[in-house]
Amino acid sequence: MKSAKHSLSRWLLTSVTAIGFIASAPALALDSIKMLVPANPGGGWDQTGRALQAAIQQGGEVKKVQIDNKGGAAGTIGLAQFVNSAKGDGSALLVGGSVMVGGIALNKSPVNLSQVTPIARLTGEYDVLVVPASSPIKSVKDLVAQFKANPGSVSWGGGSAGGTDHIIVAMIAQATGVDVSKINYIPFAGGGEAQAAIMGGHVTVGLSGYNEFAGQIEAKKLRPIAVTSAKRLPGIDVPTLKEQGVDVELANWRAVFAAPGINDQQKKDLMAVVDKAVRSKTWQDALAKNGWSDAYLPGDAFKTYLDSEIANTEKIINGLGLAKK
Template sequence: MTIGKRNSLSRWLLGSVAALSLIASAPAALALDNVKILVPANPGGGWDQTGRGFGQALQQNNIVKKVQIDNKGGAAGTIGLAQFVNSAKGDPSALLVGGSVMVGGIALNKSPVNLSQVTPIARLTGEYDVLVVPASSPIKSLKDLIAQFKANPGAVSWGGGSAGGTDHIIVAMIAQATGVDVSKINYIPFAGGGEAQAAILGGHVTVGLSGYNEFAGQIQSGKFRPLAVTSGKRLPGIDVPTLKEQGVDVELSNWRAVFGGPGLNDAQKAELMATVEKAVKTKTWQDLLAKNGWADTYLAGDAFAQYLDNEIKQTEKIINGLGLAKK
């Protein structure tokens, strides 16, 4: 063998060894076989519908092999959030459902656990509330409701989601817009949509409010009378007037999102984001959005983290301005 050939062989061998060394030192692919979704609310509500629907999109489209859903309700989601923070550290297969209700609950209660302790992955949906009364109620319109509210605020009980959440903030904003003392609001929080529906049907609260889809079945069956929606314009295909067009200048939406556990490294975060992105592009998920009347507000990664930071600041400003926060 000539010197030139020996040198070429040596360079080839050295290059091969270097390549093999790089392959050996590269991190293993983070293929997610299983995903655990913690829903920080009782079954039946919007977070539960979001978590279970998203889980179906993951599993039915073979994005992951298995999805586990756990419910842990209470305190505007902060009980579930605390559990997630403690149990999901560094776990790339764990997801937490949350949203504007949780942001409000944290601000209202000055919670020691907050969303800075988890990893923002993606905003998924947006939804507007509907105000309803049972069909047997003497309240026939928003005008009737506001008249009673002004005459005797404490006698009008409002049933909605956790204290400090979107529903609670909407009631406070309605009070402010109609000249009612916010401190006299009689707000009754429920940990899940099923409990709220039962209370409204049983006449245990004067009026209920939640995302339109949660009450859609009862509205369509005639058991609930819708009074108003909290959107700026009427919702497509839904013949319910807005608060604004009835003289109450209030508009607010409820967004929902998924978060990863604390302490994820960049590779774990990227894999979780990629998994979520695959799911939101499926027909399963898109059909669920259409069925439930949810707006597709998908926003991921750093853009979502920035949005979340702004939402936290704005929500704290609203709650403090309305005097709702704990002293």
């Protein structure tokens, strides 16, 4: 009898352990995921999407993650495609972030982020301002002097209109007493295009995440003159805008969304896949390599944050007079 009780206890323990293991795993294994990156290859969204792709596939939960790039209009072209084609698709993901929030507000886009399903905020990244190595501009002081003397003579190259880069330029103008309407901002759909324009001297100053310019900075072909963080970034000896007398600070966050109209189980499955991916060594290595801050915020908490960000961004864009009439 004692032996039977002992065997029963062992069976119950084994069963409970197995049940616990099953409960902790995704309820539905996904064979594949289609990830839409609403920007051209080479930029921050593309880098984020491909890093997440690698982390998901390394985790083994999903055998194949296919990426499709669809750039333009601060991500709203890709967003519209996603909203119209992926409804109810539990295997579809969309990369996006603060640039898209700004683009929607600036352009009064007919599609917006209320039409998709927030899965998780992933990363945060501050901008760096760079000039060609041959530029006479050596510091933010030089840049501001030229900007104030002749606003139109300073061309700013960055991401899509209404995005983080554009908002930063508008905030710099406001902080230095320059008329926002006189900003000469040139948007690019991808990081590769922006870098080529800066290197070719077609724009005065460029803005983007540090990693997009890191190679050219290290090669001494581009000169970093400021970062948009509150304090200097670890391992990057570049002064902030604030310490150079321009009271501007802003970060660019990136996130992942699911399709409209998915059910609760599909959402849980995708959240579980992303959660496992961001805890992987592959993802942590990508954060370190790219200089991204870990800003992971899943599910409902991200939805609350997103609603707040949308309201704040609309306030900034409307306050600076950037929105289309």
